[in-house]
Amino acid sequence: xxxxxxxxxxxxxxxxxxxxxxxxxxxxxxxxxxxxxxxxxxxxxxxxxxxxxxxxxxxxxxxxxxxxxxxxxxxxxxxxxxxxxxxxxxxxxxxxxxxxxxxxxxxxxxxxxxxxxxxxxxxxxxxxxxxxxxxxxxxxxxxxxxxxxxxxxxxxxxxxxxxxxxxxxxxxxxxxxxxxxxxxxxxxxxxxxxxxxxxxxxxxxxxxxxxxxxxxxxxxxxxxxxxxxxxxxxxxxxxxxxxxxxxxxxxxxxxxxxxxxxxxxxxxxxxxxxxxxxxxxxxxxxxxxxxxxxxxxxxxxxxxxxxxxxxxx
Amino acid sequence: xxxxxxxxxxxxxxxxxxxxxxxxxxxxxxxxxxxxxxxxxxxxxxxxxxxxxxxxxxxxxxxxxxxxxxxxxxxxxxxxxxxxxxxxxxxxxxxxxxxxxxxxxxxxxxxxxxxxxxxxxxxxxxxxxxxxxxxxxxxxxxxxxxxxxxxxxxxxxxxxxxxxxxxxxxxxxxxxxxxxxxxxxxxxxxxxxxxxxxxxxxxxxxxxxxxxxxxxxxxxxxxxxxxxxxxxxxxxxxxxxxxxxxxxxxxxxxxxxxxxxxxxxxxxxxxxxxxxxxxxxxxxxxxxxxxx
Numbered sequence: 001x002x003x004x005x006x007x008x009x010x011x012x013x014x015x016x017x018x019x020x021x022x023x024x025x026x027x028x029x030x031x032x033x034x035x036x037x038x039x040x041x042x043x044x045x046x047x048x049x050x051x052x053x054x055x056x057x058x059x060x061x062x063x064x065x066x067x068x069x070x071x072x073x074x075x076x077x078x079x080x081x082x083x084x085x086x087x088x089x090x091x092x093x094x095x096x097x098x099x100x101x102x103x104x105x106x107x108x109x110x111x112x113x114x115x116x117x118x119x120x121x122x123x124x125x126x127x128x129x130x131x132x133x134x135x136x137x138x139x140x141x142x143x144x145x146x147x148x149x150x151x152x153x154x155x156x157x158x159x160x161x162x163x164x165x166x167x168x169x170x171x172x173x174x175x176x177x178x179x180x181x182x183x184x185x186x187x188x189x190x191x192x193x194x195x196x197x198x199x200x201x202x203x204x205x206x207x208x209x210x211x212x213x214x215x216x217x218x219x220x221x222x223x224x225x226x227x228x229x230x231x232x233x234x235x236x237x238x239x240x241x242x243x244x245x246x247x248x249x250x251x252x253x254x255x256x257x258x259x260x261x262x263x264x265x266x267x268x269x270x271x272x273x274x275x276x277x278x279x280x281x282x283x284x285x286x287x288x289x290x291x292x293x294x295x296x297x298x299x300x301x302x303x304x305x306x307x308x309x310x311x312x313x
Numbered sequence: 314x315x316x317x318x319x320x321x322x323x324x325x326x327x328x329x330x331x332x333x334x335x336x337x338x339x340x341x342x343x344x345x346x347x348x349x350x351x352x353x354x355x356x357x358x359x360x361x362x363x364x365x366x367x368x369x370x371x372x373x374x375x376x377x378x379x380x381x382x383x384x385x386x387x388x389x390x391x392x393x394x395x396x397x398x399x400x401x402x403x404x405x406x407x408x409x410x411x412x413x414x415x416x417x418x419x420x421x422x423x424x425x426x427x428x429x430x431x432x433x434x435x436x437x438x439x440x441x442x443x444x445x446x447x448x449x450x451x452x453x454x455x456x457x458x459x460x461x462x463x464x465x466x467x468x469x470x471x472x473x474x475x476x477x478x479x480x481x482x483x484x485x486x487x488x489x490x491x492x493x494x495x496x497x498x499x500x501x502x503x504x505x506x507x508x509x510x511x512x513x514x515x516x517x518x519x520x521x522x523x524x525x526x527x528x529x530x531x532x533x534x535x536x537x538x539x540x541x542x543x544x545x546x547x548x549x550x551x552x553x554x555x556x557x558x559x560x561x562x563x564x565x566x567x568x569x570x571x572x573x574x575x576x577x578x579x580x581x582x583x584x585x586x587x588x589x590x591x592x593x594x595x596x597x598x599x600x601x602x603x604x605x
Contacts, residue, residue: 031507032426035418036434039478043438046475050452051444057451066455113336116329126591127340130347133587133594135536137553138580141560142346145353145569146366156365190343194595247445250538254557271447276543281451288447295445 051292058285066281075286085287088265091177092294095266096245098181099188103241104234106185107192112222114193115200125197128190136187140254143183144170147255173263176256180248180264183255188244192237199233200226239302246294267291354378354574361569377570381578385571387558390547394575397555401535401582403466404551408473409530415474416481416526417519421511423482424489425497435486441479450543457544464546472544473534480533481526484597488522489515521593528590529597532583552579 061071079085110128114121131139146152149168157165169175203226211225249268256264258273265273267287275284349366354377356370383393419438423431453472454463462468492515500510541551550558556579560572587594 028506032422033428035422035507036431039415039419039438039482040434042475042478043441046449046453046456047441047444050449050456053452054448066451110336110339113332116332118333118336124336124340126588127343129591129595130584130587131343132598133532133583134580135538135553135583137536137538137557138576139346141556141572141576142350144560145573146346146349151361151569152366156367159365186343186346191598194598243443249447250553253538253542254560257561268445268447272450272539272543275447275451285451288445288450291445292448295443299443 054285054288057281058289060282062281062285064279064281071282075282076290078283079286079290082283084262084265085267085270087262088267088270091264092245092266095177095180095184095248096242098178099184099245100238100241102181102185103189103192104237106189107237108196108230108234110189110193111196111200112226114197125194128193130190131187132191134187136248136250137254139183139187140251143179143186144255147179147182170256171260173260176260176264179255180251180266184244184248184251187251188241192241195233195237196230199230203229235302235305239298242298243295246291246298267294350573350577353570354381354577356570358566358568358570377568377574378578380568381559381571381575385559385568385575386562387555388547388562394552394555394559394578396548397550397552398578400466400545400549401551401553404469404473405531405534408470408477408534409527411470412474412477412481412530413523413526415478416483417485417516417523418511419478419482420485420487420489421515422507423486424492425494425510425515426507435482438479438482441476442483446476446539450539454543464544464549466549468544469540469549469551472540473530473537477530477533480529484522484526484529485519488519492518521596524590524593525597528586528593531586532594532597535583555579 056068057066058075059070059072060067061069061074114124118124147167147170149155149166149171154165154167157167169179207225207229208221211221216224247268248266249272252258252264252266252269258265258269268291271284271287271291273284274280274287278284352367352370353361355373355375356364357372357374357376360368360371381393382395382398384391385393387394387397423435457463457468457471460468460471462471496514497510500514505513535551536553537551538553538557541554542557545551545554556575559575
């Protein structure tokens with residue numbers, strides 16, 4: 001690639017035919033930039049401009065409508081003193097950690113098992129992955145029905161004769177956040193499986209054969225040889241999953257509505273509620289900026305290592 | 314990877330049976346919600362209270378589907394989800410076409426006409442894939458108002474295009490990087506221009522990545538809820554928003570069978586895409602992650 005681009009550069013610099021230097025030629029040279037310009041402008045305006053705008057709003061005392069009376073970081077201070085925000089932030093920690101952790105274990109486990117020359121592998125893979133095609137709203141609606149204590153799984157198991165079986169997390173303020181984990185894991189773990197399976201298939205067979213010839217047992221081969229090879233997969237999976245966790249909004253709305261009370265609120269629903277329904281635009285903006293901070297804290301190390309590995313690879 | 318151990322002792326054979334069993338049980342867990350959704354949507358309401366989740370409908374009926382489609386209440390109105398279903402299509406189709414087209418041109422310009430700063434511009438755009446959208450909601454709402462697009466389908470198309478081009482550009486850029494530069498350089502020497510090269514050389518080989526991009530965008534936009542709920546009006550809601558309203562409308566008896574039928578209706582287009590083009594769907598999912 002490098003050599004080709006330098007070749008093209010040389011062509012552009014020196015060997016350019018005279019006709020190309022004409023007006024149309026210069027226009028041609030500008031065309032790629034012209035084609036990119038609208039997208040770049042859109043990104044600058046709608047992503048960076050809007051982020052800045054939201055930050056500005058977070059420094060004002062805007063309520064129903066944006067106003068520009070600056071109050072410094074007072075909204076952040078209010079946020080820090082707001083119990084509901086802390087519930088949402090803590091929930092995100094619990095939800096995020098469990099969601100990412102369980103998805104990784106389940107995804108890696110299924111991928112390793114699937115990789116043992118299984119009959120009907122294609123069918124199983126298709127089944128594991130289909131929830132990823134659904135909207136989180138659909139997932140939320142279905143799991144709300146399954147977890148409904150009166151008519152769902154609890155009722156079904158009681159109907160089998162286990163009269164004291166209780167599974168009412170959906171209406172239990174202490175447990176509601178775990179229902180989010182169940183539904184989200186159901187939706188995303190198949191995707192993690194697909195990532196791991198692709199990673200496993202990419203490992204060179206000869207390394208494994210060599211390890212086996214050396215007398216390593218199967219679990220040992222997986223632990224010492226395969227897992228280290230899969231480190232990049234684990235890394236991307238963690239990135240993608242934590243990203244999904246921070247953005248989770250629809251699932252909460254459809255499954256628990258943030259309830260009971262606000263027991264299963266996440267920052268995304270907190271932000272929406274304050275900015276759009278509770279006329280607290282200033283505080284809503286402050287919470288959005290903190291969410292962005294959370295994403296950046298995960299993203300920056302990721303992009304850094306990605307760019308570095310590409311430069312060295 | 315798969316020929317690690319192939320011993321044939323009885324213990325090994327029992328192990329393989331166990332393995333197969335574990336995988337099948339896992340498959341059942343993934344299938345359970347879909348099965349319950351379908352079963353419930355085909356039951357009359359009185360069977361729901363009486364039976365349990367997995368009992369088969371004694372008198373299967375399509376009435377819940379018809380009601381969900383045409384007459385169930387979503388908030389104030391009782392016209393079913395059909396109108397919103399078509400709304401979703403009216404939003405998705407233009408948004409997918411525009412975002413894919415722009416992404417293809419961007420990817421082409423970024424890889425085949427490299428110029429100083431191209432990588433930086435790409436990184437700048439790529440960031441759009443990652444931001445939590447809460448951070449742009451309020452300014453977006455105001456901007457749509459200024460543009461006269463609040464609560465309109467055109468406004469939603471605009472929003473989805475704006476935040477879709479980061480992904481489509483990523484897809485096409487990563488794909489075009491692997492198209493040999495020599496082809497393009499030769500065409501340039503022959504005097505072919507920017508669009509001619511795109512049309513004659515890049516586009517004919519782009520079919521797989523176009524499929525990936527279209528499927529990814531279709532799924533993302535169809536399944537969107539946040540933009541739909543924030544920027545749509547009563548008449549322009551996408552089906553996900555209508556589904557949520559339908560389920561949370563608390564007037565009268567709760568009709569779980571209608572809820573499930575509506576959820577199926579909202580899920581069918583993307584499920585269908587997944588079943589028909591699963592390979593491309595997975596490729597889209599992994600394109601942005603493993604390969605970077």
